Amino acid sequence: MSARDRVLVAGAGIAGLATAAALRHTGFDVTLYERAADGTGAAGSALGLHPAAVLALRSLGADAPVIEAAEEVHRWELLAWSGERIGGWPQTKVSESFGAPSITVPRAPLHRALRMALPSGDIRQGATVAGYRETADGVEILLADGTRDRGRLLIGADGLHSAVRRQMHGDTPPRPARFTAWRAISDLAPDDKGVPTARQVIGAGATFGHWPLPGGRTYWVATLADEVQEAAGLTVRGGPPAHTPKDHAVLADVFRTAPPRAAQLIGATAPAQVIRTPILDRPPLAGWSTARTLLVGDAAHPMVPTTGQGGGQALLDAVAVAAVLRGADLGDHHELAGRLHTFEEQRFPVATAAAQAAWHLGQLHHERDRAQVARRDRRFQDTTEAEWLARLGVGQAPDVPSRSAR
Numbered sequence: 001m002s003a004r005d006r007v008l009v010a011g012a013g014i015a016g017l018a019t020a021a022a023l024r025h026t027g028f029d030v031t032l033y034e035r036a037a038d039g040t041g042a043a044g045s046a047l048g049l050h051p052a053a054v055l056a057l058r059s060l061g062a063d064a065p066v067i068e069a070a071e072e073v074h075r076w077e078l079l080a081w082s083g084e085r086i087g088g089w090p091q092t093k094v095s096e097s098f099g100a101p102s103i104t105v106p107r108a109p110l111h112r113a114l115r116m117a118l119p120s121g122d123i124r125q126g127a128t129v130a131g132y133r134e135t136a137d138g139v140e141i142l143l144a145d146g147t148r149d150r151g152r153l154l155i156g157a158d159g160l161h162s163a164v165r166r167q168m169h170g171d172t173p174p175r176p177a178r179f180t181a182w183r184a185i186s187d188l189a190p191d192d193k194g195v196p197t198a199r200q201v202i203g204a205g206a207t208f209g210h211w212p213l214p215g216g217r218t219y220w221v222a223t224l225a226d227e228v229q230e231a232a233g234l235t236v237r238g239g240p241p242a243h244t245p246k247d248h249a250v251l252a253d254v255f256r257t258a259p260p261r262a263a264q265l266i267g268a269t270a271p272a273q274v275i276r277t278p279i280l281d282r283p284p285l286a287g288w289s290t291a292r293t294l295l296v297g298d299a300a301h302p303m304v305p306t307t308g309q310g311g312g313q314a315l316l317d318a319v320a321v322a323a324v325l326r327g328a329d330l331g332d333h334h335e336l337a338g339r340l341h342t343f344e345e346q347r348f349p350v351a352t353a354a355a356q357a358a359w360h361l362g363q364l365h366h367e368r369d370r371a372q373v374a375r376r377d378r379r380f381q382d383t384t385e386a387e388w389l390a391r392l393g394v395g396q397a398p399d400v401p402s403r404s405a406r
Ligand SMILES: Cc1cc2nc3c(=O)[nH]c(=O)nc-3n(C[C@H](O)[C@H](O)[C@H](O)COP(=O)(O)OP(=O)(O)OC[C@H]3O[C@@H](n4cnc5c(N)ncnc54)[C@H](O)[C@@H]3O)c2cc1C
Pocket: 010, 011, 012, 013, 014, 015, 016, 033, 034, 035, 036, 041, 044, 046, 047, 048, 049, 127, 128, 129, 130, 157, 158, 159, 160, 161, 162, 163, 181, 183, 221, 277, 296, 297, 298, 299, 303, 305, 308, 309, 310, 311, 312, 313, 314
């Protein structure tokens, strides 16, 4: 395979690293361009991965180190502000049916495991992709420092504010979900009576979720609707994710009346450890590919974090890209376009449904009207385990090729 047969990947987040690793395993030559000058690019403390995502990691040969750094979740519970249980399921049953666990893992070991699948020369740090130009037999990318590079295919894995998406679809602003998330890892152990439990409390315009981590630590995420922030004297703001002492005081105050663990976890976390993120997504795009360029991960289908699926969907993209490109002649314009189209046919309905479910649930979780909140909580209480799994799209094993089948 000549240098011209290279695949160029913009962005070394979960989507870019996993896609590059999957394509490498499939025999392609890959170069990753990452804007950050160094580091793992693993911003965001921790995340939960559903069994489907763990199957995707297994397909990449990266599941073992990730599981080693993770805590398995055995039970999932949704609580009303009163502490009453209004939803949930025994996660172990779902995990058994998938043949893979549901886990919570700090982001750094996940990124490390994905990086380990790549030779270090494959990643160019401090390289910002500014644009691209497709020709009949290749694609040329322009980097922010003015240099250019060529390959056969460009994969835009450069996240919510993707430059590749911008060139493909125009410069449209993301859609504010009208709530902000604050997340951190606390040294306080979860209060789960020995059954590792993911628990989420939903109230009126405020939610608090916490997940077990190894070593008796806990990953937590608090969210507040814009109106709740304003009523508490916070200025609703976009921009860089700076968490202020005032944010911390407001969180402590709002969650004081929530079931016990919320206020304790916030109180046990130093403000400097907390990451603040105004939540955004984008409505579904008309498509994710042109002849020699493809979007994956948040660049293609950003979703609000309510169902904890964005990273998992990025992993599923990676495995699917490698499966559809296996054996492809990347020089053949028509063949490549057809294969990219197949990828979209497979992944577009799944990822779009996940994004839409997350948006819908995110809005429902941040309902503020007391009567509506009571109705919502009663409806949740009447929801069966099977309906929960279907609603979150995490109950059915996806078609992930096994490592030996790749
Ligand atoms: C509060 C919160 C909680 C979440 N919880 C979960 C969870 O529990 N489970 C889950 O699965 N998902 C979760 N997610 C979603 C998950 O974080 C994202 O879906 C995932 O990180 C997307 O990965 P990505 O690689 O597509 O994009 P990103 O993580 O945004 O990575 C993009 C990469 O591209 C680089 N880049 C950007 N522009 C350029 C450029 N022009 N040139 C070169 N490089 C560039 C960036 O530096 C970055 O490294 C959560 C998100 C939030 C906000």
